[in-house]
Amino acid sequence: MRSACTPRAGWRRRRGARVVLYVSPPLAALLRRLPDLAAVAVAGGRLLPRTDWICSLMDLPVILGAAGGSIPADCPYLPARRRRPPLLPPARQHRVGIVWAGSPGNDLDHHRSCRLAHFAPLVELPGTEFVSFQVGPRAAELRSSGWHGLIRGLPEAAVPFEATADALMEVDLVITVDTALAHLAGAVGRPVWTLLSTVPDWRWMLERADTPWYPTMRLFRQPAPGDWESVFREVRAALAARVAEAAR
Helix, strand or coil: CCCCCCCCHHHHHCCCCCCEEEECHHHHHHHCCCCCCCEEEECCCCCCCCCCCCCCHHHHHHHCCCCHHHCCCCCCCCCCCCCCCCCCCCCCCEEEEEECCCCCCCCCHHHHCCCHHHHHHHHCCCCEEEEECCCCHHHHHHHCCCCCCCEEECCHHHCCHHHHHHHHCCCCEEEEECCHHHHHHHHCCCCEEEEECCCCCHHHCCCCCCCCCCCCEEEEECCCCCCHHHHHHHHHHHHHHHHHHHHC
16 A cells, blocks of 8 residues: 555546546455545456546656645545444454564565564553554564464454455554555554654655654654664653553
């Protein structure tokens, strides 16, 4: 999930545009929830309908003149819903969803991903319970961690993007490295803390704890290359304060 908040399709439709979104297969069901789209076309599927213009989502901010304070962070811009029955059992404490690793196919994954063990300062924090949203080969770290009583795995039914979006409605906070879940949580308007390396992806800019793309997101940055320990000390203090505030 690599797109940032962009003006809704309705903004363009009201100006006479018929908007077709062309996406990879895993995103199709989720993005079909968007209002005001003429269609969602799936990469590798049938041919695109006739179009006058083809534009990458990543180019839209420049084309539409969005910069600085004019970035239209109209979030949530992706619909998510609270399912009945819920995907997760009722929360007994402050529930936190976590992800510690991105796709191993990303050339910079060794910079942006940490280890599940780095979450040790958080998982025993009183008043909290954790749900792993981790997918892929790194999810095996949970099985070998010995933390089964402290971290719940996401049910199999919640793995598709659209179900993951709904599962996000059942957690109070998301803490994740720079991967798809950070963008998804921001897009559905959930509170999300994103953990960044010293030289992050360009979208996160530098030397700021917020982002113009997602109003509900807070950024935690490494003070030095590879220094996840400092990041998690800061996150633990912030989480302890959040839990105490919620308990008042």
